[in-house]
Amino acid sequence: MDIFIQQMVNGLTIGSLYALVALGYTMVYGVMRLINFAHGDLVAMSAFVGLTVYTQIFGENITSLVAVITVFVFTAAIVALVGVLLERLAYRPLRTAPRLSAVVSALGAGLVIQNSVMLIWGPNMKIFPSNIFPSTIWSFGGVVITFTQVMILGLSSILMVGLYFFINRTKIGTAIRAVAIDQDAAKLMGINVNRIIMIIFVIGSALGAVAGLFIGVYYRGVTFDMGWMYGLNAFVAAIMGGIGNIPGAMLGGLMLGLFNAMITGYISSQWAETFTFVLLIVILVFRPTGILGEKVAEKV
Amino acid sequence: MMNKTSMIALVLLLISGVYPFFVDSAWLAIGTTFLVFSCVAFSQDIILGRAGVFHMGHAMFFGLGAYTTAIMNVQFGLPILASWAPAVLIPMFVAFVLAGPIIHLRGDYLLVATIGFNIIFIQVLENDVFGLTGGPNGIFGIDVVRLFGFEFASQTYMYYMAFILLGITLFIMRTLDRSKFGRAMFYINKDEIAAQSMGVSVRYYKLYAFIIGAGIAGAAGSMFSVQYSAVSPEAFDVTQSIMFFTIVLVGGSASLPGVLIGTFIMFVLPEVFREFETARYLVFGLAMILTMILRPRGIWPVRFGNIPNFLKKDVK
Amino acid sequence: MSEYILEIKNVTKMFHGLVAINDLSMKVKKGQIYGIIGPNGAGKTTLFNCITGIYTPEMGQILWKGKEIKGTTPYKIAELGILRTFQTIRLFAEMSVAENIMSGRHIKSKQKWYNGVIPTPAYFKDEKEQWMKVGELMEFFNLSQYATTPAGDLSYGVQRRIEMARALAAEPELLILDEPAAGLNEHETQELTDTIRKIQAMGVTIMMIEHDMEMVMSLSEYITVINFGAKISEGLPSFVQDDPVVVEAYIGSDEEDEHE
Numbered sequence: 001m002d003i004f005i006q007q008m009v010n011g012l013t014i015g016s017l018y019a020l021v022a023l024g025y026t027m028v029y030g031v032m033r034l035i036n037f038a039h040g041d042l043v044a045m046s047a048f049v050g051l052t053v054y055t056q057i058f059g060e061n062i063t064s065l066v067a068v069i070t071v072f073v074f075t076a077a078i079v080a081l082v083g084v085l086l087e088r089l090a091y092r093p094l095r096t097a098p099r100l101s102a103v104v105s106a107l108g109a110g111l112v113i114q115n116s117v118m119l120i121w122g123p124n125m126k127i128f129p130s131n132i133f134p135s136t137i138w139s140f141g142g143v144v145i146t147f148t149q150v151m152i153l154g155l156s157s158i159l160m161v162g163l164y165f166f167i168n169r170t171k172i173g174t175a176i177r178a179v180a181i182d183q184d185a186a187k188l189m190g191i192n193v194n195r196i197i198m199i200i201f202v203i204g205s206a207l208g209a210v211a212g213l214f215i216g217v218y219y220r221g222v223t224f225d226m227g228w229m230y231g232l233n234a235f236v237a238a239i240m241g242g243i244g245n246i247p248g249a250m251l252g253g254l255m256l257g258l259f260n261a262m263i264t265g266y267i268s269s270q271w272a273e274t275f276t277f278v279l280l281i282v283i284l285v286f287r288p289t290g291i292l293g294e295k296v297a298e299k300v
Numbered sequence: 301m302m303n304k305t306s307m308i309a310l311v312l313l314l315i316s317g318v319y320p321f322f323v324d325s326a327w328l329a330i331g332t333t334f335l336v337f338s339c340v341a342f343s344q345d346i347i348l349g350r351a352g353v354f355h356m357g358h359a360m361f362f363g364l365g366a367y368t369t370a371i372m373n374v375q376f377g378l379p380i381l382a383s384w385a386p387a388v389l390i391p392m393f394v395a396f397v398l399a400g401p402i403i404h405l406r407g408d409y410l411l412v413a414t415i416g417f418n419i420i421f422i423q424v425l426e427n428d429v430f431g432l433t434g435g436p437n438g439i440f441g442i443d444v445v446r447l448f449g450f451e452f453a454s455q456t457y458m459y460y461m462a463f464i465l466l467g468i469t470l471f472i473m474r475t476l477d478r479s480k481f482g483r484a485m486f487y488i489n490k491d492e493i494a495a496q497s498m499g500v501s502v503r504y505y506k507l508y509a510f511i512i513g514a515g516i517a518g519a520a521g522s523m524f525s526v527q528y529s530a531v532s533p534e535a536f537d538v539t540q541s542i543m544f545f546t547i548v549l550v551g552g553s554a555s556l557p558g559v560l561i562g563t564f565i566m567f568v569l570p571e572v573f574r575e576f577e578t579a580r581y582l583v584f585g586l587a588m589i590l591t592m593i594l595r596p597r598g599i600w601p602v603r604f605g606n607i608p609n610f611l612k613k614d615v616k
Numbered sequence: 617m618s619e620y621i622l623e624i625k626n627v628t629k630m631f632h633g634l635v636a637i638n639d640l641s642m643k644v645k646k647g648q649i650y651g652i653i654g655p656n657g658a659g660k661t662t663l664f665n666c667i668t669g670i671y672t673p674e675m676g677q678i679l680w681k682g683k684e685i686k687g688t689t690p691y692k693i694a695e696l697g698i699l700r701t702f703q704t705i706r707l708f709a710e711m712s713v714a715e716n717i718m719s720g721r722h723i724k725s726k727q728k729w730y731n732g733v734i735p736t737p738a739y740f741k742d743e744k745e746q747w748m749k750v751g752e753l754m755e756f757f758n759l760s761q762y763a764t765t766p767a768g769d770l771s772y773g774v775q776r777r778i779e780m781a782r783a784l785a786a787e788p789e790l791l792i793l794d795e796p797a798a799g800l801n802e803h804e805t806q807e808l809t810d811t812i813r814k815i816q817a818m819g820v821t822i823m824m825i826e827h828d829m830e831m832v833m834s835l836s837e838y839i840t841v842i843n844f845g846a847k848i849s850e851g852l853p854s855f856v857q858d859d860p861v862v863v864e865a866y867i868g869s870d871e872e873d874e875h876e
């Protein structure tokens with residue numbers, strides 16, 4: 001039973017990270033029908049940017065709330081800027097092109113980001129300092145929960161709830177939903193579609209940056225090519241939940257995190273990916289557009 | 301009477317026919333692999349460019365062919381020739397079984413499902429299921445083709461075998477394009493609802509594309525394993541699938557010259573720039589973005605209107 | 617078997633709880649030209665989508681030569697001999713006109729499963745036959761000069777002709793036309809009227825949605841009027857034309873957006 005609860009804590013932690021990244025995929029997909037294959041690499045980049053910001057501004061040993069907040073805000077801002085540039089340079093020129101052209105462009109952009117990270121920070125693993133968050137741990141019986149885990153769970157919950165309200169309760173959120181449903185109609189209603197898409201990239205990239213930083217803080221070792229693995233898992237989570245659907249990405253992320261933790265805890269990590277994709281395919285066989293994804297019948 | 305395209309084709313045929321006599325062994329191997337990869341790219345194009353199925357797991361079928369030959373030869377001591385038919389039929393069968401349940405999925409959902417199959421395939425190889433696949437290191441010491449006591453061992457033979465395989469592949473592509481089957485794939489690709497309303501079964505022709513594509517990829521895989529006399533999982537992972545996917549779109553979906561150009565750019569050019577190890581993929585990524593922006597339908601887009609001449613008499 | 621080739625019995629189709637077709641019934645005789653009219657959004661296209669298997673109605677029956685075909689997939693409906701055109705033209709835009717029409721020959725082609733890879737003498741013969749038929753249709757619809765032109769590059773009127781040629785290429789027993797005159801000029805409409813008569817003379821049954829009253833009244837032998845998914849009137853053109861209920865329905869609707 002302890003193992004079960006422990007794996008649940010671990011699973012929810014990693015699941016929250018998947019969910020944050022999955023939101024980036026799903027929001028871009030929702031408005032542009034594009035799988036942003038560069039998103040995972042953006043997440044990886046965030047970890048490196050964050051590490052540099054941290055060591056450059058605060059040195060190795062200063063930990064304070066101010067330092068942590070600064071690093072998060074700074075990194076999110078830089079990565080959001082890169083996300084916006086990405087959209088401007090690699091996707092906007094292809095908005096009217098065949099859908100798959102933009103996919104290739106996204107794959108190319110992923111290569112560019114990943115290899116830039118490698119050229120700037122080098123091909124070797126970088127290690128996050130261990131003292132960014134206090135090393136406090138709480139244990140309940142055999143179950144251990146770390147301060148970092150609490151931070152990850154707490155902050156990602158706040159961000160997700162915030163995003164949910166932003167999308168559903170604000171004017172910009174309404175505009176985002178309108179653009180997702182019908183770009184042309186939204187344009188006729190006076191919505192500036194380019195601006196909405198920019199906002200999507202800002203939010204998606206910033207959430208990805210938070211996830212990337214947490215990955216650094218939680219796992220400590222970060223590599224320039226780790227974006228592929230996190231990106232793929234998050235993307236799978238978005239698909240499971242129903243891509244384009246925001247609660248779906250959250251649900252998919254948490255579900256996949258939990259599922260992975262249980263498989264690793266009880267069966268074997270050797271087959272973790274196999275189990276992930278078997279689960280995905282089984283879900284899709286029964287629900288072709290994911291768990292919360294709506295089946296859109298084409299109007300003839 | 302010859303148009304420009306056939307002239308170019310003839311020149312290319314001549315150059316590639318005598319290529320082995322003018323290059324060193326490293327470039328000969330690159331040439332052979334280029335031919336093999338072209339076959340795989342064409343088979344990917346049947347599924348992606350013709351039937352319009354967002355398939356991003358094609359390296360699995362390539363790998364299935366390669367591993368079939370490797371396992372039959374090294375683990376069971378069978379001659380390479382005996383593995384040819386299974387190396388084609390097993391991928392076809394697997395394509396049928398795996399694609400069946402997911403073929404109705406919409407574009408991107410299918411894309412991630414096919415990535416999933418590819419990843420599962422790699423894990424099966426790496427975990428050395430039944431002790432047959434050799435785990436992460438793969439299988440070494442694959443034999444050469446032997447026929448009537450003669451062994452086709454030199455790299456030059458490999459090249460010409462791949463050359464013949466590409467010839468067969470091109471013949472199939474041409475036949476397909478001029479048949480009910482190839483056209484049905486295009487109709488589905490362009491407008492699924494209109495195609496169905498004309499009596500085209502979407503499921504049947506998408507599966508048809510998958511099965512034929514898998515068979516050709518399997519044949520190429522068998523050739524590949526013999527060329528390098530070894531197979532290992534990373535040659536067939538999702539990265540490779542993404543490469544085949546990209547080749548088709550960069551070159552031009554459903555365009556024979558386009559796919560050849562795509563293979564050249566995505567596979568041969570990086571070999572040329574091998575010395576610029578670090579910056580190579582950065583430039584490569586930029587080139588992918590630029591190509592799509594400048595030529596969204598690929599470098600050499602497909603041209604329709606390949607109809608019999610007697611129908612063109614009134615065309616002005 | 618009754619004298620009716622197609623019978624629609626109490627069909628109801630809903631979208632997310634909204635009724636698009638409400639308890640609709642009609643009977644089409646073999647060889648007839650059957651007109652369906654009604655204001656925009658009345659559910660006419662939805663009815664055609666139900667017949668051709670694109671939608672499955674929640675209730676009712678659709679009988680083709682006495683056999684239930686409700687819920688049959690679209691490609692099987694085509695194989696049964698029911699072919700259609702679309703209100704919003706759906707051609708294979710990048711493909712040539714000849715290749716578009718060739719799609720109609722799909723169900724008539726006798727190529728074997730292996731002919732996609734291996735050509736045989738029978739395959740060559742079949743291929744030739746199908747293209748000849750395409751040639752005939754291009755002549756019938758006056759499209760020969762566009763044989764190699766991408767269908768999407770042609771004018772609206774020509775595209776409507778290609779769609780009809782494509783459907784006719786499948787040698788249908790029932791041809792379903794969804795607003796075939798929409799977007800056509802007067803001259804083209806006249807030509808279309810003649811063409812439809814010729815198609816009827818070949819023995820093809822025709823069902824047609826049309827807003828051009830002159831055309832639909834002159835062509836149809838029988839007309840059903842739909843409003844809000846339900847039948848409000850039916851009968852001979854002369855009767856329907858003067859039926860006060862129909863006049864009412866049309867005045868009540870916005871005539872302006874009827875030709876979109």
Ligand SMILES: Nc1ncnc2c1ncn2[C@@H]1O[C@H](COP(=O)(O)OP(=O)(O)O)[C@@H](O)[C@H]1O
Pocket residue numbers: 297298299300631636654655656657658659660661662663
């Ligand atoms: N796929 C669909 N999903 C939801 N509503 C639909 C769909 N297709 C048609 N409708 C609705 O059904 C009603 C009838 O539409 P339609 O059959 O196209 O009308 P008509 O052809 O008579 O102009 C309209 O209100 C339309 O919005």
Ligand SMILES: [Mg+2]
Pocket residue numbers: 660661662703
């Ligand atoms: Mg309509």
